[in-house]
Amino acid sequence: MTTEVGTITVTLESPLHLASGAADVNVDADVVHDELGLPYFPARRLRGLLYESAIEVVEMGEASDAAEQFATRSTVEALFHHDGGNVQLVVDDLHLPDDAAIAEDWRAIFAAYDGAIRPEDVLAAYTGLRMQTALDEDGRADDATLRTIRVLLPTMGNGQNLSFTGEIAIQNGTQRHWQALAWAVENLRRAGGHRWRGFGSVRCKLLPPKSQQETWKRAEQQAMxxxxxxxxxxxxxxxxxxxxxxxxxxxxxxxxxxxxxxxx
Known part of the structure; x- marks a missing residue:
């Protein structure tokens, strides 16, 4: 079995709500985070978004009668292991750049201040709260539907955009599988919940393994x-x-x- 590994980066361009399913007295819908309070992008959710994006690419190719230049449906189904074959896309959780060093720093702070700083305080450094109401058929706010949700903020205190990065691999893949993945990544522009409210605008980038980079450049030139x-x-x-x-x-x-x- 051959496995080639690339790197994927998701950069926020608007507030992002990656729901964890948790809530408390202050927040009706929290975001995904680890035990230190550091947010991350779950692998399972990313995989689902990439599949939706890949199907969009296929449909665009079919509509323009250029499916072979982009990605065929059979290639996408094989990439996501829906055909029972031996090709498999392996997606890891995406974390903040230098997350290991960041985690070490926060652990040191927790130890130094012993309970004065909590994971909730760490999470607050990356997030903000938004209040929303449900809308009725006329587009007006429904009574008693005010909810508070937590969102990841697109920019940090240093002015840089918040991003998540991690490894993504294809087992027993070929050039066409990497091409299909690259186009799915480039096409992915929305993620998370409340996308219809203006949340979840993202920019994604794939750095393929060295063996596939020239192939991807040629494919990108063909698409352009x-x-x-x-x-x-x-x-x-x-x-x-x-x-x-x-x-x-x-x-x-x-x-x-x-x-x-x-x-x-």
């Missing part, structure tokens, strides 16, 4: 070329030629059927 007016004209010309060929074949088949009827 396809997106240009010249590329679209070329594809339209190819499609027109294909339709003309199909029409001629149908006409020829019709003539053959007509001849057979006359013979009878």
């Amino acid at each position: 070329q396809l997106a240009t007016p010249e590329g679209q004209k070329s594809e339209a010309a190819k499609e027109a030629a294909k339709e003309d060929k199909d029409a001629k074949q149908q006409a020829a088949q019709g003539k053959q059927k007509s001849k057979k009827k006359k013979r009878r």
